[in-house]
Amino acid sequence: MIANRGEIALRINRACQELGVATVAIFSEADRDSMxxxxxxxxxxxxPGPAARSYLNIPNIISTALVTHCDAVHPGYGFLAENARFAEICADHGLNFIGPRARVIALMGDKATAKRLAREAGAATTPGSDILASVDAAQAAATQIGYPIMLKATAGGGGRGMRIVEEESDLARAYAGATAEAEASFKDGRVYLEKLIVAPRHVEVQVLGDEYGAIMHLGERDCSVQKPSHQKLVEETPAPNLSDETRAKLHEMALRVSRHVDYTNAGTLEFLVAGDDVYFMEMNTRIQVEHPVTEMVYNIDLVKEQIRIAAGEPLGYVQSDLIARGHAIECRINAEDPENNFAPAAGGVTKLVFPGGPGIRVDTHLYAGATIPPYYDSMLAKIVAFGDTRSVAIARMERALRETQVEGIPTTIDVCLDILTRPEFQGGRYDIELLVREPLLARQTRQ
Amino acid sequence: MHSHDAYVGIGSNVGNRLSTIESALVQLAKLGDIVAVSSVYRTRPWGRTDQPWFANAVARLRTPRSPFALFRGLKDAERLLGREPGERWGPRVIDLDLLLYDDLDVDEAGLVVPHARMHERAFVLVPLAEIDARFDALRDALGAANLSGVELLAPAPIARAARAVGESETAMSDEVGTLGERIRSLAAVFADEEVVRAKIERPGSEIELRRSANRQRSSPDSGGRSGSSEPGRLDTIKADLVGIFHLSRPTPAQGESFESDRELGYIEALGIRTPVHSMGGGRLASIAASDGEPVEYGQPLFVMARG
Structure with missing residues (x-):
């Protein structure tokens, strides 16, 4: 059973068809006409349409799997993919959950536990303090870690109770502000501090592990092109301008952390990279949106591998068999209005032309006449360009984006084109602040 | 004008078979009036057995077309639905066979009616007997071994409704995926003999079913109430969870009236029985789901006529 919707449900269905596995789709009333x-x-x-009552409705999803006699459940990404309880319930009902064991999902799903496990395995994490009892304790910790630092509320979220502190003279005032705000917002004024990594890159490593202890990495992906809300927009592999040492360190750390938790199935370890420093952030215990770029350069089908692993097959190859070739870039085409702070849009697609030709792959559930329901993720399509070199891949992506036409709803096509043509992107010198610094570069120069 | 009575066998064993069969029904509606459709059955492949399972159904048409014109129409519909010339007995997206045409007996120019060997094929006779009792004896003659290869896949409320529907008029759009469902839900509503005319309108398309006057009188169930032309208020009671549907005991009967709320059935999911109630008194116009079969969220289970 495919417990998801949209392009990833199609992606999983494709893998199943090629493996000769029969599929059962689930859908909400809003997705009745979906591909x-x-x-x-x-x-x-x-x-019904709202995800809480359909794609997150565990009883109905499990019941569907049982009445249709499914053997296994692929959760895709989002929805229930990283819900350890759901993985457990699947197992309780004799359904093979296609992903890591429930215990590992739970461990890595808790950010503090994941960081602790990563440190145990020898990976660096962002230097930080425990809960700060007083402003003096804050001062001592900040001096030890080094400025700039960020104060964070332990109960926090949404930026409340957070303060960036550039130098010691600002600390006392920031500490008072952060604790007061945290107290007001969460009725819990406790704060801690972390080293502020200024304009880092977001680089992640793909791993695959079978049920017999074999764990391999499939290189890294640079996902630093992010919307101001820190959602990924453009991803590429290999990461540009990374020293051989740093790249090797990333791969090594990813393998060490995965081995430490006896990781099985597909997973991704996210790191912040600042110069030669590499900090483990978190692990996503599922297939990622941007997995196709890895598939292109390794000539592998990661979803099929997930199904094979869950079926108890050994990987059947070793690390040295995995050789990357060429360069791949992915652009996410979202139903969003870039001129309105990327607000999600819903509605009907009146015209649709997708690109083709050498080195282009399009993963999408969209068709002309489709209606985008307002309830779900706004991603419409992933366009992937492959080339022998990075510059070939960039040129291909540019022409593919120019071929693409979506009418009826606003999309991120022009923003992706804008990013691709920026000198910072072309030179491979960009970080997660790219779109914060210069949100509308192309539009300004066009005028 | 629609003076001929034809039975068409529908089969598919590639892709989303249920959706293909619904699309085929939309194409059939262009060749005549669909007066009955059987449930859809999951059947073991015939001939070459190393291929995926088939979904099979039978539809009954009133058609103005000659046998050859209808035959050509069926072949055109097959092409339109993606059928490509392939090997005999091999996998196919869609198969539309003319099984019967009035009392005609013909074998020429590629057209054989009645369809050759249909009397020995469980995947034809089971759905056929469902919509025409004349074939019950033939079906039963096949024996358990043959019949075990045919299981119910999707019950079709239209089959029950069609016994009472004399004439249907359909206006079709190209929006095939949802159209089949709209036809089915219309048919469920139409199961109530008091409904003379029903219509679903949507931007770009509409479907209308109308009961002919003489049919209405000849329907044995409508009895003394045939003069009534005012439709009652109809409530469709739908499944609000996914599970296996069961009728409660004593089994409620179609046409039965009750004064107050009553448990009509229940849905069994994850070991828990959730009762389905009539939501007050009224007449049970239709039982739209099959006892012991899976139901999805929002699937019509019962149609109640109120007031």
Whole structure:
């Protein structure tokens, strides 16, 4: 059973078809005409439009798997993919959850535990303090770690109770502000501090592990091109302008952390990279949106590998068999209005032309006449360009984006084109602040 | 004008078979009026057995077309639905066979009616007998071994409704995926003999079903109430969870009336039985789901006529 929707449901269905595995799709009432419903062998409605009552409706999803006699459940990404309880419930009902063991999902799902486990395995994490009892304790910790630092509320979220402190003279005032704000927002004024990594790069490492202890990495992906809300927009592999030492360190750390938790199936370890420093951030215990770039350079089908691993097959190859060739870039085409702070858009697609030709792959659930429901992720399509070199891949992506036409809703096509043509991107010298520093460069120069 | 009575066998064993069969029904509606459709059955492949399972159904058409014109229409519909010339007995996206045409007996120019060997094929006779009791004896003659290869896949409320529907008029759009469902839900509503006319309108398309006057009188169930032309208020009671649907005991009967709320059935999911109630008194116009079969969220289970 495919417990997801959109392009990833189609992606999983494709892998199943090639493996000769029959599929059952689930859908919400808002997705009745969706492509994944048409492509699966069977499809079951599990609830109304809002995700909480359909794609997150565990009883109806499990019941569907049981009445249709499914053997396994692929959760895709998002929704229930990193819900350890769901993985457990699947196992309780004799359903093979295609992903790591529930215990590992739970461990890595807790950010503090994940960082502790990473440190145990020898990976660096962002230097930080425990809960700060007083402003004096804050001063001592900040001096030890080195400025700039960031104060964070332990109960925090949404930026509340957070303060950036550039130098010691500002600390006392920031500490008072952060604790007061945290107290007001969360009724918990406790704060801690972390070293502020200024304009880092977001680089992540893909791993695969089988149930017999074999764990391999499939290189890294640079996902530093992010919207101001820190959602990824453009990803590429290999990461540009990374020293051989840093690249090797990333791969090594990813393998060490994965081995430390006996990781199985596909996973991704996210790191912040600042110069030659590499800090483990978190692990995503599922397939990622941007997995196709890795598939292109390694000539591998990661979703098929996930299914094979879950079926108890050994990987059947060793690290030295995995050789990357060429360069791949992915652009996310979202139903969003870039001129309105990337606000998600819903509605009907009146015209649709996707690119083709050498080295282009399009993963999408979209079709002309489709209606985008307002309830879900705004991603419409992933366009992937492959080339022998990075410059060939960039040129291909540019022409592919120019071929692409989506009418009826605003999209991120022009923003992606803008990014691709910036000198910082072309030179491979960019970090996660790229779109914060210069959000509208192309538009300004066009005028 | 629609003076001929034809039965068409529908089969598919590639891709989303249910959706293909729904699309095929939309194409069939262009060749005549669909007066009955069987449930959809999951059947073991015939001939070459190393291929995926088939979904099979039978539809009954009133058509103005000659046998050859209808045959050509079926072949055109197959092409339109993606059928490519392939080997005999091999996998196919869609198969539309003319099984019967009035009392005609013909074998020429590629057209054989009645369809050759249909009397020995469980995947034809099971759905056929469901919509026409004349074939019950033939089906039963096949024996358990043959019949075990045919299981119910998707029950079709339209089959029950069609016994009472004399004439249907359909206006079709190209939006095939949802159209089949709209036809089915219309048919479920139409199961109530008091409904004379029903219509679903949507931007760009509409479907209308109308009961003909003489049919209405001849329907044995409608009895003394045939003069009534005012439709009652109809409530469709839908599944609000996914599970296996069961009728409660004593089994409620179609046409049965009750004064107050009653448990009509229940849905069994994850070991828990959730009762389905009539939501007050009224007449049970239709039982739209099959006892012992899976139901999805929002699937019609019962149609109640109120007031």
């Amino acid at each position: 994944h419903v048409r492509q699966a062998d069977e499809a079951f409605c599990v609830g």
